[in-house]
Amino acid sequence: MMPSELKPDHFKGYPPQGRDLAIRHLALLRLLPLAFLPILLREVIDYDWKFPAERTDLDNQFAYLNSLNSDQLNAAMTSFARFAPPRQFEKSDMVNQPGEFEQRLTAWLWSTRQMDAFQTAAQDYAEKLRTASLEVPLPLRRLSIVVVGQGVEQSSYPLFRKLKPLGVHFTKVVPENGMSLLRQGVTARAQSHPLSFGHWYIDGGPRFEGAWDAVTCISYAELEPMRSALLHRMRASIQSGGMGPETLRTMLLEMQPHELGATEPDPILSRFQVRVLTEGSGTQIYSTSFAQWAAREALRRAQPVTLLVRFAPRQRERSMDELLSNTKSGAETEVDPEGSLIDADIGGYYTWMNQQRLSGADESAFLIWFEDRNEAVAIGPSMPRGTSSSSSMNLGQILALMS
Amino acid sequence: MNGSGMGSSLPAIARSVSWNRREFLRSVGAVGLGAASLGLPRLRAMTPPRGQKAVVVTFGGGARDEETFAPEGQENIPHLLHELIPQATFFTQAVNRGILGHYVATASLATGVYETINNFASLPPQNPTVFEYYRKALKRPATDAWVVAPSNGFNRIGESDHRSYGDGLGAGVILPKRLLSAALAGSNTDLNHLLSDNYETPLYTPELGSSEIHLQQLERMLRLSVSEFTAHARSLESPDELSVYLARQLMRELAPSLLWITLHDIDVAHSGAYSLYIEGIRRSDRLCAEIWKAIQEEPEYAGKTTMFILPDFGRDADGDSGGNGFQHHRTGDPLSRTTWMMVLGPGVRQGAIVDRPVESIDLAPTLGSLLRFPTQFAAGKPLPEVV
Numbered sequence: 001m002m003p004s005e006l007k008p009d010h011f012k013g014y015p016p017q018g019r020d021l022a023i024r025h026l027a028l029l030r031l032l033p034l035a036f037l038p039i040l041l042r043e044v045i046d047y048d049w050k051f052p053a054e055r056t057d058l059d060n061q062f063a064y065l066n067s068l069n070s071d072q073l074n075a076a077m078t079s080f081a082r083f084a085p086p087r088q089f090e091k092s093d094m095v096n097q098p099g100e101f102e103q104r105l106t107a108w109l110w111s112t113r114q115m116d117a118f119q120t121a122a123q124d125y126a127e128k129l130r131t132a133s134l135e136v137p138l139p140l141r142r143l144s145i146v147v148v149g150q151g152v153e154q155s156s157y158p159l160f161r162k163l164k165p166l167g168v169h170f171t172k173v174v175p176e177n178g179m180s181l182l183r184q185g186v187t188a189r190a191q192s193h194p195l196s197f198g199h200w201y202i203d204g205g206p207r208f209e210g211a212w213d214a215v216t217c218i219s220y221a222e223l224e225p226m227r228s229a230l231l232h233r234m235r236a237s238i239q240s241g242g243m244g245p246e247t248l249r250t251m252l253l254e255m256q257p258h259e260l261g262a263t264e265p266d267p268i269l270s271r272f273q274v275r276v277l278t279e280g281s282g283t284q285i286y287s288t289s290f291a292q293w294a295a296r297e298a299l300r301r302a303q304p305v306t307l308l309v310r311f312a313p314r315q316r317e318r319s320m321d322e323l324l325s326n327t328k329s330g331a332e333t334e335v336d337p338e339g340s341l342i343d344a345d346i347g348g349y350y351t352w353m354n355q356q357r358l359s360g361a362d363e364s365a366f367l368i369w370f371e372d373r374n375e376a377v378a379i380g381p382s383m384p385r386g387t388s389s390s391s392s393m394n395l396g397q398i399l400a401l402m403s
Numbered sequence: 404m405n406g407s408g409m410g411s412s413l414p415a416i417a418r419s420v421s422w423n424r425r426e427f428l429r430s431v432g433a434v435g436l437g438a439a440s441l442g443l444p445r446l447r448a449m450t451p452p453r454g455q456k457a458v459v460v461t462f463g464g465g466a467r468d469e470e471t472f473a474p475e476g477q478e479n480i481p482h483l484l485h486e487l488i489p490q491a492t493f494f495t496q497a498v499n500r501g502i503l504g505h506y507v508a509t510a511s512l513a514t515g516v517y518e519t520i521n522n523f524a525s526l527p528p529q530n531p532t533v534f535e536y537y538r539k540a541l542k543r544p545a546t547d548a549w550v551v552a553p554s555n556g557f558n559r560i561g562e563s564d565h566r567s568y569g570d571g572l573g574a575g576v577i578l579p580k581r582l583l584s585a586a587l588a589g590s591n592t593d594l595n596h597l598l599s600d601n602y603e604t605p606l607y608t609p610e611l612g613s614s615e616i617h618l619q620q621l622e623r624m625l626r627l628s629v630s631e632f633t634a635h636a637r638s639l640e641s642p643d644e645l646s647v648y649l650a651r652q653l654m655r656e657l658a659p660s661l662l663w664i665t666l667h668d669i670d671v672a673h674s675g676a677y678s679l680y681i682e683g684i685r686r687s688d689r690l691c692a693e694i695w696k697a698i699q700e701e702p703e704y705a706g707k708t709t710m711f712i713l714p715d716f717g718r719d720a721d722g723d724s725g726g727n728g729f730q731h732h733r734t735g736d737p738l739s740r741t742t743w744m745m746v747l748g749p750g751v752r753q754g755a756i757v758d759r760p761v762e763s764i765d766l767a768p769t770l771g772s773l774l775r776f777p778t779q780f781a782a783g784k785p786l787p788e789v790v
Contacts, residue, residue: 110502111519115735119725161475281730282674289675296727317671317679342678350721350728357724 002090003037004030010095018047025062031073035083042098049271051197053303064132079121083114100250135359139193140305142364144355145182147310148344149370151337160377162349163368167379169388170398175372179208181396182308189306190214197302204291205312218294220287223273226260227284230277252278286314288340292347299354309351311344313337365402369395378402424472424495424743425756456660456708457770458698460691461512463505463553464670465714465742466684467729479684482692491745492755492788499716499740499763503732506556508715509665515767515781527559530780533767534561534574537661540776548574549659551650553642553667579645583636585618586629625652643668647690651697658703666690675730709748709773711766717742746789757788
């Protein structure tokens with residue numbers, strides 16, 4: 001099928017809000033190039049499970065495209081229109097399986113050495129879209145907090161090397177009640193500015209004790225049953241053979257929460273949990289990879305104004321077969337706190353980078369703390385770059401300085 | 404469709420990377436300033452000795468400058484910096500313009516053509532490999548060209564399906580993990596850590612290829628009993644150590660003139676664990692030095708072997724929002740395409756830096772010029788600095 005042949009009936013398999021969106025913009029969808037349309041439809045088909053910020057972005061994208069006259073639309077799409085996938089692509093079900101179509105398109109672009117040109121086209125388009133979108137002021141300064149080093153006895157690793165030049169290095173942090181103070185800081189922001197999926201807490205281990213009212217919480221420990229179910233499915237697929245890795249990847253991407261025994265009542269959050277485990281590489285086996293990727297995806301998708309990420313020790317390296325078979329119980333699993341500290345250190349840096357890609361970056365704040373230790377780095381407009389402080393302060397006081 | 408905000412062109416970024424590597428090398432005294440200022444004519448290699456051999460070491464899973472040549476990364480590569488580069492001609496920008504998957508990229512290195520085969524399928528390269536060119540042109544026996552491959556997915560790397568080459572003309576392929584699995588069949592073992600395969604797609608287990616060495620050949624060709632093999636494996640830390648162990652056994656017993664070793668431990672980066680990625684870099688650094696030392700110690704190799712070391716490609720930059728930094732090589736950004744190569748051996752100028760961009764597909768024709776065989780289907784060009 002070509003885009004020009006799209007009809008309302010083609011979207012009857014879509015969830016209600018996604019279907020409405022597609023039908024409302026059907027005239028526009030018919031005008032889009034074959035190399036562009038499935039990428040947009042992949043967003044539309046998931047509309048019902050998107051975070052508010054993602055819905056706003058998608059609505060803005062349609063508003064932008066609809067604002068263009070015929071010549072302007074052609075100009076905006078020229079760089080995509082010159083990619084002409086082979087005729088057999090037209091037989092693919094790009095409407096109901098846009099993800100699979102996108103994977104085939106990606107493979108074709110790589111094999112024909114057009115990937116670089118396609119990425120350039122995508123970047124140009126994203127830039128036009130960004131320029132056309134009005135930046136809405138944030139209700140409060142964006143803040144991300146990263147906690148690393150849980151369980152580390154001793155380490156000579158040079159922590160925070162990439163972050164120290166960007167803010168203040170605190171060397172005499174009072175560590176007592178550190179996590180409680182951070183919880184209080186996060187929940188206070190959530191309660192003063194209640195926003196749907198606007199405040200997040202992600203933990204690479206079990207959830208820290210206490211109330212997390214109005215905060216979206218996700219923890220590696222709570223997802224253990226889903227991870228086990230997923231690893232079991234992956235293992236079974238490997239043993240049965242007959243499926244190539246691309247087919248298996250498609251299977252993982254299409255997995256639904258109920259198939260993994262998800263218990264999260266919110267369908268949007270439940271979907272997010274599944275996506276973190278099925279799209280993230282290593283998130284099923286290493287808690288540090290889980291925490292970093294979940295933070296990245298939360299920032300990219302939900303664009304929260306508050307994010308707290310706490311890294312926990314991951315299991316020690318074993319063979320991929322062992323990791324996938326997951327034969328050892330949680331209690332038996334040997335952990336690697338020192339390695340996890342190094343993982344978390346770069347994970348913290350990536351979290352800062354991902355936050356800086358969002359709106360309000362110039363005003364945003366970031367704090368990283370070596371758990372139960374005296375060391376932290378704070379970055380933000382009120383934190384002089386490349387400086388250090390030997391003042392004795394607890395985390396509540398540092399947060400107050402940053403606000 | 405995230406924009407990366409990286410508007411610079413590949414050549415511009417490649418030049419910048421090249422300059423940085425040169426400065427990094429100068430900063431640690433790995434090369435002399437005099438060598439760096441030499442022009443192309445004076446860099447041209449001297450005549451290689453007769454009975455020339457070549458050993459190629461590739462990293463399947465590139466390492467970025469931040470973790471290697473940049474100041475904060477130099478602690479991870481002491482052997483490359485202080486032992487090997489001073490003896491090498493170092494190419495600061497080797498660009499891979501092909502598909503950034505390890506199998507297909509290694510196939511491209513071996514054929515001198517950007518291959519387009521499915522990275523995750525059990526398929527041979529489409530164009531003749533250096534092994535086929537070498538054996539056919541010089542009428543060399545099957546025992547004279549070998550590949551030690553990291554992942555079971557590399558089982559077809561030794562031989563193309565090109566109609567003028569292919570069947571029976573390729574290299575023997577040793578898949579150390581497959582051999583170890585076979586040797587351990589049915590037994591409880593503590594050696595699972597040596598069997599990690601294909602970090603990028605652990606779901607893939609290909610069928611055996613025809614040129615792949617089988618367990619029964621272990622003793623006949625490598626003079627290595629199953630019990631010796633498994634006993635030694637118990638002393639090893641990683642799959643790459645197992646590969647190097649078998650490569651050394653090959654060198655001792657068969658002394659192939661064309662030996663290709665692909666290391667893969669670094670690719671554990673796909674799991675997202677940065678500490679394991681760093682461990683992989685440090686191990687690869689040490690293993691490269693061990694291979695070079697083995698070349699000096701083996702009478703069949705000493706004084707007549709050229710070694711090439713190069714990553715198959717890089718990894719994604721931190722600054723590209725389409726990727727996740729060190730973890731993958733999916734964006735195709737300039738940093739993931741731009742890497743380096745070093746060449747050591749008799750006739751190769753020591754401590755020299757070459758800043759002009761070369762392509763990874765130049766390796767195959769360079770090997771051809773070095774060992775005196777034509778590579779007529781290769782798209783790359785021989786590197787005059789080393790042949």
